[in-house]
Amino acid sequence: MRNITLKSTLYILVVISAIAWFTLAYFGGLDLSKVDDFFGLIPKVVTIDLLVVAVFVKWGWKLKIFRGWLVPFPDLNGSWIGFIYSDWKNPKTGEKPLPIPVMLTVKQSFFHIHCMMLTSEMESSSYSEGFLIEPDRQIKTLAYSYSSKSRLSLNERSIPHDGTAVFKIIEKPKQKLVGRYWTERLTKGEIALEHHAKEILDELPEELGEHPVTEDENRR
Template sequence: MMTRPQITAFLTLSVTFWVGLLALKGTPLSWEMLAPFGTVVGAVSGVMLLFDAWAWKLPIFRGWLIKRPYVHGTWKVELQSDWVNPETNEGVPTIHCFLVVRQTASQISLRLITEESSSETVSAGVEACSDGTFEISCAYRNKPKSMYRYRSQIHYGAMLLSVESATPTRLEGEYWTDRKTTGSVTLTDRKSKTPMTFNEAQALYQS
């Protein structure tokens, strides 16, 4: 979303061209014509803030003004990793966890929460593909709870999700980490709320 200084600069440039064209046409000009400028900047800033946070989700704006999938909320996740437990030298079964997505028109953040750790995005973005689908990519930092760090240290990774429509009901993707592990993720059953902890997310689906 444009910041207030950017909006001010854009409107100033627009007004400059507008005044210049009026002058070329011989239209009488006065300083009073610029008196509402500050009010206009404030109004435009407010409208853009409202649009970025909420109005962009409305169907009337989707597809032509905003080409972005709506994935905000909490998703059930099935995570399959090729990580090998150093204590048993065996792989791990499918991990059932949650992905919390917070989204506006201009920004998106993702937090993957399991019983043992939380992964928060360092950077994330949404790209529209030529075939009408989308991709969500992110880099993240994983922080295991302190009781598990003797076998699972803080690490970084990246994830790529494929989004087949503007209002998906299922997402699939894969991830990589700097511990040289990879895996796949499947997201289903989205809820609109955005809890912070694993227990809160679990309670959301049990209610």
Template sequence: MKRTIIIRVVVAVVVVVFVIGTWAQDGRPDLAALKFFSVAVLASTLVFNLWDFWLWRLPLIQRVPGVPRSIRGTWKGTLTSLWVDPATGNNPPPKTVYLVAQQTASLVTVKLLTDESKSTSALASVSEVDGSFLLTYLYLNRPDMRVEHRSRIHHGSTVFDVSGNPARRLKGRYWTDRDSKGELDFEERDKKNLADDFAEAAGLFGETT
């Protein structure tokens, strides 16, 4: 809905500028362009959607400066928590986790799936900084009910370095409002499928839960 409104506004501005330009040049406005407003909106919508959902991900287009790096798909990796258990004085062992990135040229949403919880991005972006691409996002983590007694709902943020073109690795860190932090490293990727939960993600990589 928001995309359609933006396209209509842009086309309307172009038409108005054209009419005012002909008015200033010929002394009377040329309203013929108004007849093509609906056609222009339709054509612009088609072109925008082609770009937003498909064209930008083509390998050749990915090399154009300013085009966001495609990270779309389900990634398998490792979460290493730096939290120290006060009872043992040790860090929890690393665990296998999955990151699901749903992405268009203008929008990216991220889910992090573990065997105990799901994190969903609130704000996310893939941006270029000094020639390198970063995936950054804020998230809300919802633990499974069975572990709520020791892992409460919390907010956090994550920053990944995106390596390779096409992207081959996501490596970064996370911080939470529970004063915990850790590292995340993803190197395996299924580009075609977007998993909904931990079990489905594990199945994409031939694992069982």
């Protein structure tokens, strides 16, 4: 897949350069058969190429027309909401929690992606991220490693830790991220998310409800 997109990128740059060369020569009244006229356009053509690349890297890569053949990965920018299904057991009750409301926010550019996961009790921030995209094998995956920390008052039962999350990317019929995670605390679980908004939200939507462990403790 990487080889395909690299070839596509090179072909497009060659076409853009050729169009720029002939257009500048036409409107400048130049004869490209002359060495001085031909090579004299190099600085201008390079400038046009760089401008086109800059626009593409900033905005163009998000357009669906480029998806697959030029841009191998999807645009995941925005806020995703759903639930964590954890095998963690509450040390006070020895029971697994009910599904935990969660939000994943994704900030993505052409060269980088950062993920922040939030529940009402903790937040985790990614520090190593990557896509595995293999259309022929029907594989579309986002994976990242993260550091997680809970509210200070909860450190006794939820200590800071690192972990890894791997999501299958589902684009049709609805955008979803479905995957699993595991941590150095030897806990693991599944996560199911749906795309909620293009903007980055600062806190969980109220309709998701409270963290089930917090809710149980508040009842006591």
